[in-house]
Structures are given as C-alpha cells and as structure tokens.
Amino acid sequence: MRRTVDVTQEFHLGFEDALTPERRSDEHDLIEETARSFVGRDVLPRMEALESGDVAVLKALYRKAGELGLIGVDLPEKYGGLELDLLSSLLVSETLGETAGFGVSINIHSGVALHPILYFGDEAQRSSYLPRLAAGEVIASYALTEPDAGSDALHGKTSARLDEARKCYVLSGQKQWISNARVAGVFVVFAQLAGRGMTAFVVDRDRPGVSVGKEENKVGIHASPTASLILDDVEVPASALLGARGHGHRIALSVLNLARHKMALYALGQTRRAIRIAAAYAKERRQFGVPIASFGMIREKLGYMAARYFVARSAAYRTAGELAPGKKRALDLAFRSDLEPEEKVRSVASALSSCIAACSLNKVLATEVQAFVIDEAVQIHGGYGYMEDYEIARMYRDARITRIFEGTNEINRLAIVRDLISSRAREASACSSSAASPGGSASLAAALPAGRLRATLEGAEQVLRAMKKGFDTVVEAAVAREGARLVDEQPLVRRLADAHMWMYALESALVRVALAADGRGVARDLGAEFAAVAWADAVRHGVTPLLEAARHVGVKLDGLDYPDEIGQLQAIAEYVLDKVR
Ligand SMILES: Cc1cc2nc3c(=O)[nH]c(=O)nc-3n(C[C@H](O)[C@H](O)[C@H](O)COP(=O)(O)OP(=O)(O)OC[C@H]3O[C@@H](n4cnc5c(N)ncnc54)[C@H](O)[C@@H]3O)c2cc1C
CATH class of the missing domain: 1.10.540.10 (Acyl-CoA dehydrogenase/oxidase, N-terminal domain)
Incomplete structure (x- = not known):
C-alpha cells in the first residue's frame, strides 16, 4: 500500500501550550x-x-x-x-x-x-x-571551523593522537575565525583522533602550544573578538576529552542545532532595536515641512518591519517551547552515571537534535528579517543612515554576518528539508505532540468571538491548510521523482525550505494572536493586523516558491489567495510611532 504521510505534522503542537512572549509573569x-x-x-x-x-x-x-x-x-x-x-x-x-x-x-x-x-x-x-x-x-570559544573546512566543518584537519605512555592527547592544527579567541580562557576544540574520527576536547588557554592569531579585520561586529586558534603539539590530559572518542561530530552538530535557535534570538534583538531607532528618527526628521513619519511609504516600511519582527519572534518563542522536552531529556541523560560514554553521547545528541528543521528555519527567518528590517531602517534615515556617526550604519555592517555563521542560510535550508524528509521516513517528527493546530482538526479561529480577528484567522487558516496540503503533495511527488537524491536538487530544496519556513511562521503568528486574544500587549491590540500581514507574507514568500516547486515536479495547486494588507500596515506603523518617544 502506498504510504501517505503528512510531512508537515511537525506543526501539530497542542497550540494552547505554545510558548509566546505574552504569557509571562x-x-x-x-x-x-x-x-x-x-x-x-x-x-x-x-x-x-x-x-x-x-x-x-x-x-x-x-x-x-x-x-x-x-x-x-x-x-x-x-x-x-x-x-x-x-x-x-x-x-x-x-x-x-x-x-x-x-x-x-x-x-x-x-x-x-x-x-x-x-x-x-x-x-x-x-x-x-x-x-x-x-x-x-x-x-569560552567553540573552535570547529578551519581554513579548508567551513560549511564542510566535519572534515577539518586538526589532529589528535593518544600518547598512551604519558596518558595524554596531543593536538595539532589551526582553527579559523574563532569568536572570543583573543579573550577566551577555554576552547571547545574538535579534532580528528587517529583511528577514531572527530573528537571533542576542552582545552585551557594556558596549555603550552596554544596561541591565538592576530585579530581579524572584519566588516562588522567589532565588539566580538575573532581570531584563529593555533594548536602546536598541545598536550591535554585524558580528562580533557569531552563525551566519547570518535563522537565529536555528534557534539558539534547537536549544540549547533541549539545555537541556530539562539542566534535567531540575537537577530531578533537587533531587529527590535532597529525598529525603535528607525521609528524615532522618522518622527524627528522633517522634510517638506512635516515629519517623514507622516509619509505613507515610510509608514508602510515601519508596518512591514514590525509585522515581520512579530512573525519571526512568534516562531522563535514557539520553537523554544517545542525544543524544551528534548533539552530536558538531554540534561537528564547527561546526569546519568549508568550509561557508557558512547551511548550517552548518542542519546544526548539525539535528544538535542529534536526540531532540527524548526531550529534551522528560525535561524534563516530571523536573520533574513533582521537584514530586511535594518536595510529599511537605513533607508528611513536617508543619507544619514550611511554615516558612521549613526548607530544604524554600524548595525547595517553588523547584520551581514548572521546569515553566514552558525551554518550559512543555504546550509540551514538544506538542513530544513533533510530533516523533513527524514521525519517523513520515520513517519513522525520529534516536535509533534497533539493534532490541535490549524493543520490538524481544531481551528484557532473557532474559539474566538465573532469579529474582525476571527474572520482574519479563519481566512488565514484556510490558506495555511491549503499550503500544507499543497506542500505535502509536492514533497510526495518530489520524493517519488527524486528519491534520496531530492536533497541534492538544491533549487527545489530551496523552494521547499522557504515554503515550509513561511508556513511555520504564519502558523506561529496565528497561534500567538489567538492565545493573546484575552491577554495583554501588542499581540492582542493588533492581533487582526499582524495576522493579516503574516498571512499575506506567507503567501508572498511561501506560496510563490511552493508553486514553483509544484511546477517543477509536475503538480498543479490552486486556491491560495491573500488579503489587502495596505490598511493593516498603516495601523501597525501608527502603533510603532505611538510607542516610541
Ligand atoms: C565573524 C565570524 C565569526 C565566526 N565564529 C566562529 C566560531 O566561533 N567558531 C567556529 O567554529 N566558526 C566560526 N565562524 C566560521 C563560520 O561558521 C563559517 O564562516 C561558516 O560556517 C561558513 O563557512 P565558510 O565561511 O568557509 O564558507 P563556505 O563553506 O566556503 O561557503 C561559501 C558559500 O558556499 C555556500 N555553500 C557551501 N556549501 C554548500 C552546499 N553544500 N550547498 C549549497 N551552498 C553551499 C555557502 O552557503 C556560502 O554561500 C565564524 C565566521 C565569521 C565570519
């Protein structure tokens, strides 16, 4: 019998338990x-x-x-x-x-x-x-990258050998672009242990043979030191080995999974600051005798900036909630003394690697929203935004890196689709809990009183369902056509990753708005507006790649429409301008 699996079941969290920034004490x-x-x-x-x-x-x-x-x-x-x-x-x-x-x-x-x-x-x-x-x-520093091993980070040349007689390991090699290297007292280093493969070590800065190269001359983030780490026959005791021999790749990748989500939060912080700076400037700067904040195009920019921040933030907080059980399980396992080191690394890494697709999509979404928002913030500043005297100019330079490190956004898009495909093969996703999401049988809108918010949520949920159904059909067809080679069809992978990312983003925003309906804050006050723009954005950025992917694999999809958002963006801009003094 042909197996049909909803590859988007990852979305099926019990939405009433979703983590949102509003549900706080x-x-x-x-x-x-x-x-x-x-x-x-x-x-x-x-x-x-x-x-x-x-x-x-x-x-x-x-x-x-x-x-x-x-x-x-x-x-x-x-x-x-x-x-x-x-x-x-x-x-x-x-x-x-x-x-x-x-x-x-x-x-x-x-x-x-x-x-x-x-x-x-x-x-x-x-x-x-x-x-x-x-x-x-x-x-502390995390030292994985090498001159010839960037995205292909598991194939570095830094070596480790066991000196049986002296009961120590000897590390040699060079790590490149290591954040904090100049100030670090300790480095987590990944090296190829002879005969065993990649292995992680904790290396103290004061070990003989450890040195740090000159500070890199970067485009931005000058407040974050970056340099190479040189290991010249560095002897470390056996007790410096982390986890188990030959299991360093599991350590490197599973902590990177968490790091990608954490980098999304960093990007959100930059985004929030840029919105505040841009709104304050727009109110202060006068042209044609009026503040530039009164111009419709400037207001629309602020509307998009705040709406996309809202969506990316909704996704990041929701994912954190989905990640939590895996992190707790990992910590419980880490404290167990009855497990062999190899078994422990394997099970802890597996617990930390729940929600790979969600962590990667948050990294991509938040850093791309950050780039968009900061670019628009510079535009709102006009020529002043291009002058180093203005903070937004520095933020513009600083922002470029987040799409490159912690896995480039291309590598993260590959990770999204790889994880979806392997979840599909397992017929389950680590992130799924109940089926009470918009993709499942329950409706977010149904619980709300009649009105504008409910009507918007109903429309958005309908489109989200159509997107999910379409996505599932396209993936099904793509897998049937390409088999395991699908992940090598990168243009197709890119489109599937983007479609998935925007569906997840839309759903996260809708869940947050629905949960905030009787709460407090902006998610309640402007719930209908944020939901409408999230819906339009998901169609704009998610449906187009989905339709392109469908065409590519010979599937026809219909019924994907979105609302007029012009008025909603103005309302959001009004709110932002009102909040900033
Ligand atoms: C400021 C800064 C701080 C950093 N901090 C650290 C740190 O603390 N620790 C650490 O270990 N590393 C760190 N890095 C390294 C960083 O993680 C790498 O730069 C990143 O992983 C990309 O590797 P690369 O620069 O060699 O690019 P490459 O891997 O050479 O990639 C070049 C381009 O090719 C694309 N590409 C590569 N492979 C594929 C593929 N399979 N499919 C499609 N496209 C692909 C990439 O997306 C990119 O666009 C830092 C880098 C910088 C710039």
Whole structure:
C-alpha cells in the first residue's frame, strides 16, 4: 500500500501550550528588565570602547553579566546558574541581542561554547568549568571551523593522537575565525583522533602550544573578538576529552542545532532595536515641512518591519517551547552515571537534535528579517543612515554576518528539508505532540468571538491548510521523482525550505494572536493586523516558491489567495510611532 504521510505534522503542537512572549509573569518582567538595564546602562554606553577592541571593558562586562545571572539564566543552580524557566532565558537572549558585537560574543559563550560542557561533559568537567563560565570569570570559544573546512566543518584537519605512555592527547592544527579567541580562557576544540574520527576536547588557554592569531579585520561586529586558534603539539590530559572518542561530530552538530535557535534570538534583538531607532528618527526628521513619519511609504516600511519582527519572534518563542522536552531529556541523560560514554553521547545528541528543521528555519527567518528590517531602517534615515556617526550604519555592517555563521542560510535550508524528509521516513517528527493546530482538526479561529480577528484567522487558516496540503503533495511527488537524491536538487530544496519556513511562521503568528486574544500587549491590540500581514507574507514568500516547486515536479495547486494588507500596515506603523518617544 502506498504510504501517505503528512510531512508537515511537525506543526501539530497542542497550540494552547505554545510558548509566546505574552504569557509571562512578574518574574519574567523582572529578569527582562534586569537584562534591559544591563544593556542600556552598562553595555551600550561602552560600545565605542568595545568596538575599538578594549578587552578590559569586554571582560568587565562579562563579569557584570555573570553577577546579574544573565549568562546562566537557565543553567542549574549548582553550576552557578539561576535555573529560571525557558521564557526567562529567551527574554534575556533577545535583549542581549540588542548589543550587537557584544551580543554575538556572549551568545556564543553562553551557547555553543558552554553547551558541549553542560550536555556532554562529565561531572568533574561541569563543576570545574560551568560556574566560572556562568560568572563571566572565564570566557569560552567553540573552535570547529578551519581554513579548508567551513560549511564542510566535519572534515577539518586538526589532529589528535593518544600518547598512551604519558596518558595524554596531543593536538595539532589551526582553527579559523574563532569568536572570543583573543579573550577566551577555554576552547571547545574538535579534532580528528587517529583511528577514531572527530573528537571533542576542552582545552585551557594556558596549555603550552596554544596561541591565538592576530585579530581579524572584519566588516562588522567589532565588539566580538575573532581570531584563529593555533594548536602546536598541545598536550591535554585524558580528562580533557569531552563525551566519547570518535563522537565529536555528534557534539558539534547537536549544540549547533541549539545555537541556530539562539542566534535567531540575537537577530531578533537587533531587529527590535532597529525598529525603535528607525521609528524615532522618522518622527524627528522633517522634510517638506512635516515629519517623514507622516509619509505613507515610510509608514508602510515601519508596518512591514514590525509585522515581520512579530512573525519571526512568534516562531522563535514557539520553537523554544517545542525544543524544551528534548533539552530536558538531554540534561537528564547527561546526569546519568549508568550509561557508557558512547551511548550517552548518542542519546544526548539525539535528544538535542529534536526540531532540527524548526531550529534551522528560525535561524534563516530571523536573520533574513533582521537584514530586511535594518536595510529599511537605513533607508528611513536617508543619507544619514550611511554615516558612521549613526548607530544604524554600524548595525547595517553588523547584520551581514548572521546569515553566514552558525551554518550559512543555504546550509540551514538544506538542513530544513533533510530533516523533513527524514521525519517523513520515520513517519513522525520529534516536535509533534497533539493534532490541535490549524493543520490538524481544531481551528484557532473557532474559539474566538465573532469579529474582525476571527474572520482574519479563519481566512488565514484556510490558506495555511491549503499550503500544507499543497506542500505535502509536492514533497510526495518530489520524493517519488527524486528519491534520496531530492536533497541534492538544491533549487527545489530551496523552494521547499522557504515554503515550509513561511508556513511555520504564519502558523506561529496565528497561534500567538489567538492565545493573546484575552491577554495583554501588542499581540492582542493588533492581533487582526499582524495576522493579516503574516498571512499575506506567507503567501508572498511561501506560496510563490511552493508553486514553483509544484511546477517543477509536475503538480498543479490552486486556491491560495491573500488579503489587502495596505490598511493593516498603516495601523501597525501608527502603533510603532505611538510607542516610541
Ligand atoms: C565573524 C565570524 C565569526 C565566526 N565564529 C566562529 C566560531 O566561533 N567558531 C567556529 O567554529 N566558526 C566560526 N565562524 C566560521 C563560520 O561558521 C563559517 O564562516 C561558516 O560556517 C561558513 O563557512 P565558510 O565561511 O568557509 O564558507 P563556505 O563553506 O566556503 O561557503 C561559501 C558559500 O558556499 C555556500 N555553500 C557551501 N556549501 C554548500 C552546499 N553544500 N550547498 C549549497 N551552498 C553551499 C555557502 O552557503 C556560502 O554561500 C565564524 C565566521 C565569521 C565570519
């Protein structure tokens, strides 16, 4: 019998449990305010020093962030963390994202560099390193990339050999473009262990043979140090090995999965800041005798900027909720002492690798929204936006990197489709829970009172269902036509990834709006407007690639329409302008 599987079942979360920025307590407000005050009072006033490479200022800010608990927000208390909930850590990550290069540095330190030790370290490694990393006393780096191994990162040449007699490993090689290298006290290094394959090590900065190259002359994020790491016959004790021999690739990729989601939060922080800066400027700048904020084209820009931020933020918070069970399972497994090291790495990595497609799509969506928003913010500034005296000019330079690192957006698009196809083969997705989403039998709109919001949600849900059905048909046809080679058909993969990303984005926005209907904040006040623009955007950016993919594999799809959004964008702009003083 022919197997028909809904490859979009990943969407079927119980939407009433979805994580959204609105569903928060006073404690969440408090930790967000702590982060906001740190950003506003401590980091941004020191941006010039940070940008000029003042390492003392950078280190002092790490210690301050550590004192405030902003590095280890969700880290267990016994390692110096605050052990707060998921929403708290999202709010903090996003807020720290407002600090540009400093935000990149601390994002990498508290994510991709700290997570290998938390999830794959043994108790001795965890208790030795994590408290110092959480306190900001020691800064960490993640060293994977090499000159000839960028996207193809698992094929680096850095080597490790076991010296049986001296009970140590000897590491040699060069890692390239390592964030924090100049200030790091510890590096998580990936090397090819003779006869075993890629293996991870925790390498202290003060080991003989460790050195750091000159600071790179980058286009942006100057507040985030970047340099190469040189390992010249560096001897590390057997206790520096992380996880299990030959399992470094699992560690590298599973923490990268989390890092991609965390990078989305950083990008959202930059996006939010750019919207505020652009709106404030639009109100202040006068041309033709009036503020430029009164011009329809400027207002429409602000409308799109805020609407896309809303959508990308909805997706990122929702994914965090979907990731949470896997992260919890990973931590439980990490603390077990009855598992063999190999089995432990395998199972922890597998738990962390739930929601690969969702993590990758958030990285792509948030960084591309960031690029769009900052570009438009420069445009709103006119020529002044091109002058380095204006913060938005720096943000424009800073923004370029997020589409390149943590897996380029091309590599992440491949990851989205690979994960969807393999979930399809497994007939289940790690992210799926119940079937009560717009893609399932229940309707978000049905629970709402009659009115504009309900009507918009009904229309959007109808289109979303049609998109999902169409997507499923196209994937089915593509798999039938290409088989396993589908992932090598990159133009098709790109279109499928974009269609999937915008469906997920639309659904996330609709869920957030529906959940906020009787709550507080912008998702309630402008729910119908955000839903309408999210719907139009999903059609604009998701349906076109879907139709192109359908045509390519010989499938015909109809019934995909979207609303007039011109009025909605003006209403959103009105809100943004009203909020910014
Ligand atoms: C400022 C900065 C900080 C960084 N920090 C770190 C760090 O802390 N630790 C670390 O380990 N690394 C770090 N990196 C490295 C970063 O992760 C890599 O730059 C990135 O993975 C891309 O590799 P690459 O630059 O060699 O590009 P390449 O892999 O050479 O890619 C070039 C182009 O080809 C495309 N491409 C490559 N392969 C494929 C494919 N299979 N299909 C389709 N397109 C493809 C890419 O998308 C890209 O557009 C950093 C880089 C920079 C610039």
